[in-house]
Every structure is written in C-alpha cells, then in structure tokens.
Amino acid sequence: MNRGDQLGAGRYTLLDELGRGGMGIVWLAQDSTIGRKVAIKELLLPPSTPPHERQVFEERVLREARTAGRLNDPGIVTVYDVLQESGTTFIVMELVEYPDLADVVAQRGPLPGPFVAKIAEQLLSALETAHAAGIVHRDVKPANVMVAPNGRVKLADFGIAQSIEDPKLTTNGSIIGSPTYISPERLLGHDASPASDLWALGATLFFAVEGFGAYDRPTTPAVIQAIMNERATIRIAQGPVATLVTGLMDPNPQTRLTAAQARQLAEQGREPTGEQTVKAMPVAATVGPPPAKNGGSRRWLAIGGVVVAVAAVVTAGILLLGGNKQQPGTTGPATNPSPAPSSAESQDDNSPASPPSSAEESKTTEESKPDTQSSDNGDDLPTNMSDLQKSLSEAFQT
Numbered sequence: 001m002n003r004g005d006q007l008g009a010g011r012y013t014l015l016d017e018l019g020r021g022g023m024g025i026v027w028l029a030q031d032s033t034i035g036r037k038v039a040i041k042e043l044l045l046p047p048s049t050p051p052h053e054r055q056v057f058e059e060r061v062l063r064e065a066r067t068a069g070r071l072n073d074p075g076i077v078t079v080y081d082v083l084q085e086s087g088t089t090f091i092v093m094e095l096v097e098y099p100d101l102a103d104v105v106a107q108r109g110p111l112p113g114p115f116v117a118k119i120a121e122q123l124l125s126a127l128e129t130a131h132a133a134g135i136v137h138r139d140v141k142p143a144n145v146m147v148a149p150n151g152r153v154k155l156a157d158f159g160i161a162q163s164i165e166d167p168k169l170t171t172n173g174s175i176i177g178s179p180t181y182i183s184p185e186r187l188l189g190h191d192a193s194p195a196s197d198l199w200a201l202g203a204t205l206f207f208a209v210e211g212f213g214a215y216d217r218p219t220t221p222a223v224i225q226a227i228m229n230e231r232a233t234i235r236i237a238q239g240p241v242a243t244l245v246t247g248l249m250d251p252n253p254q255t256r257l258t259a260a261q262a263r264q265l266a267e268q269g270r271e272p273t274g275e276q277t278v279k280a281m282p283v284a285a286t287v288g289p290p291p292a293k294n295g296g297s298r299r300w301l302a303i304g305g306v307v308v309a310v311a312a313v314v315t316a317g318i319l320l321l322g323g324n325k326q327q328p329g330t331t332g333p334a335t336n337p338s339p340a341p342s343s344a345e346s347q348d349d350n351s352p353a354s355p356p357s358s359a360e361e362s363k364t365t366e367e368s369k370p371d372t373q374s375s376d377n378g379d380d381l382p383t384n385m386s387d388l389q390k391s392l393s394e395a396f397q398t
Helices: 053-070 101-108 114-133 195-212 220-229 238-249 259-270 273-285 295-323 343-347 358-367 372-397
Strands: 012-021 026-033 037-042 080-086 089-095 145-147 154-157
Touching: 012 114, 053 080, 053 089, 053 195, 101 145, 114 145, 114 154, 114 238, 114 259, 195 238, 195 259, 220 343, 238 259
Parallel strands: none
Antiparallel strands: 012 026, 026 037, 037 089, 080 089, 145 154
C-alpha cells in the first residue's frame, strides 16, 4: 500500500505512514464516512511464512480483532473495523497520538512510583476486561502502552501483535522478535494465558520504574537464559510498587500475583512513599526507650505502667485534697462562685465598707477552720504511695 490508496470501497484513504515493524505498517488514514482520522494497521507476515500458516494467522487475527472490537474500557485502544483486501488484513483502530511508554522513559528516565502505580491500575483494568472476554493480549510491553499528558494510558494491539510471534506460526518453532517481555512458561512452550499477560505487565512496570528492561541482554539467547534463570532485582522502587512488580514477575504462574492482588498493591502504591513514612512515625514514637537485651523490653513496659499509675494516683490525690479543703477566710465551698452584689451594694460602690461586727467575726472565724473530713481522704494517700513505691522498686529489680 502507498499514500493516497483507498480501502473499504473508498471509505478509508491512507494519508501518511506512522511507523512500521516486524508485524507490519501503521498508517494514518481518513474515514470519509464519519469524518475522523483513524489508524490502520497493515499486517504483514514474513515472506518465508508457509501458505497454511499464513491462513491460520489471518483467521486468528480476524477472530480476535472482531472480539477486541467489542471490548469497552478506557484503557483499551478501540478496534473499529477489520478488512481483507488483496490478500492482506487491515485493522482499523482508534488513533492515539500519544508517545508510548518506551519513549516517555527514554526522555524522562525512571518514573516516580506513584505515577507507575496509576499506570498499573489502568493497564490492569484493560487486561481484566480483555481476559473476561476470552482475549489474551500476548504482547504487553512498553511500546504498546500509550501515555497521555494527563496520565491516562491506553493498551494497544489486543490479540494482534503477538499472534505473529506465536511459535505455532513458524516452521522451526522460533519466536520472531525480542522475547524480553515473554513469560518463562511461554518460553517453555506453554500457551499464552492471563497469567502470562500479568508477567509481561510486571516486566513493563519494571521498565517504567527502573528505567531499563529487567532482561535486556545483547542477544536473544542471553535474554531467554536470563528470564529462565534469574530474578529481577528492584533498586529504585520501594514499598507496594516494588512488591507489585516482583509479585507479577514471579516465574511460577501458580504463585504469581492475581489481577485482584495486583490491583490492591497498585492502589496502595499511589500514595507517595514519604507520606507513608510520616504516617508510620507516630506509632514508632510511642514505643519509648530502645529495647534492652534479655527481656529488657518487658521491664521497660512494666516500669512505664507503674510510672503512669503513680502519676495518676498522685494527681487524683492532689485534686481530692484540693477539692475538699477550704481556703482560709472563705465562707463557703471553694467550688461555689462568689455571690453577685446586691442592689444596695451596687448603688453605693464608692462608700467605705463598714467594719464587721463581732458576731460576724466569730462566724467567719468558725467557718474558716479546716474541714475535719478532708483529713480522712489525706490519710489514705501515704498508704497508696507506699504500695506504689514498692511496686516500682520491684519492677526495677526484675
């Protein structure tokens, strides 16, 4: 095909070539019926592909592309149409004019953990939608993740790109293209599955957060050797994001994180690590002195409990004594507020106060004497203090 060629009985006009690779060519095209620009993927197999394998490939692409066209998720590049003309298959798709994740990391370097966690949530939603419809992506990798400026992402090539790399479509059993994002079980010859998509997602997130591919090697045999025998090491990511990546890249599909488990970690990873540390600090601050050896931690806890009890009882005793004793010279309980001045007193505020009579002096003297009942409460305090001092001494000795 060339610029200016038309497809679909003249509905689609090819405007420009957007890119090409081992799977074919992607064209920018104009949909004259709806009046919008679309992306058209021209699928091309290697010339050496036998005719019967070419037919298997075309049938599979048609089937899965039609199924992908029914998927409805914000994180999925929508498939609009499937065409077959002149022996070639064309997939008409939503035009997404965003850079892919590989380009974003190449420009910015490793991405922050919370941002990668948000990417993971959206990709998990897209994969869960596809898996529920019976579609396995087979080619989750940074080049198929489109990243918008606002942080939204879209996953492209559902059931299309990796079909070309399926070992069953080649005569010698080799895999076309780089296997960097192919799970260990697939390299052993097992069929693609939702679990293998999740492994590829983990490898894609590793690339985003670390800035390089976990199994980037100079040759394909070295890549396969690394995937089968090495475990990826996280150096930059921390907390839930690190757990998410390593859990998804578990080489055993039986113990690998499920989509639900991965989603929970991704939700936790959206919070910056610094905020998680701050939230944990108050809990650690209440522990007190560092624990000593040979049961020292229990001793500190016992001492702390006794000290708190001493402080509580002493405070209670002071309040009790203060609440029952009367201040000298007062005519009523300390807790009663002073009575408001009478109207007569308020009318002659400037007149000198008359001295109290002898009867009033006697009454005041008698009322100002300490209440004998307050001494009963005070007599109990030394006994309690003695008991607490004994307990405190025993706690230190233990």
